[in-house]
Amino acid sequence: MKQRRLTHISAPEGVEPSSGYTHVVTGPGRLAALAGQMPFDEKGTLVGEGDPAAQARQVFTNMRACLAATGATFDDVIKLTYYVTDVAFVPAVLAVRDEFIDTARPPASTVVQVVALFRPELLLEVDAFALVGDTDGADAR
Secondary structure: OOOOOOEEEOOOOOOOOOOOOOOEEEOOOEEEEEEEEOOEOOOOOEOOOOOHHHHHHHHHHHHHHHHHHOOOOHHHEEEEEEEEOOHHHHHHHHHHHHHHOOOOOOOEEEEEEOOOOOOOOOOEEEEEEEEEOOOOOOOOO
């Protein structure tokens, strides 16, 4: 397993400690910004219509592929932003997230309820930032 190079600050002085996310994550490397991932498979087919857990699983599967394209993993993710059409979906989404991330050192996170997403059957979209280890400045692909 690769050695962690990220610093997680769960309870900065003067800020209430967090539960389920980290207030601040920092570290060295190249910044990778992942566009909002939606629950479409590699053929563009919606996965999990009406099912927030199934949609979340596809979103995180897509994110894993996007991270791999940069030479990163979920261990390198420093920030997640969740856009959900109903905050009632958050427990199901976070349960799936916990299958993909190290829950002892979670990334910084934000959850936002929105009126609508790209298509009406979408229940969530997630974007991310990761710090990718240096590869001598060359493109990871």
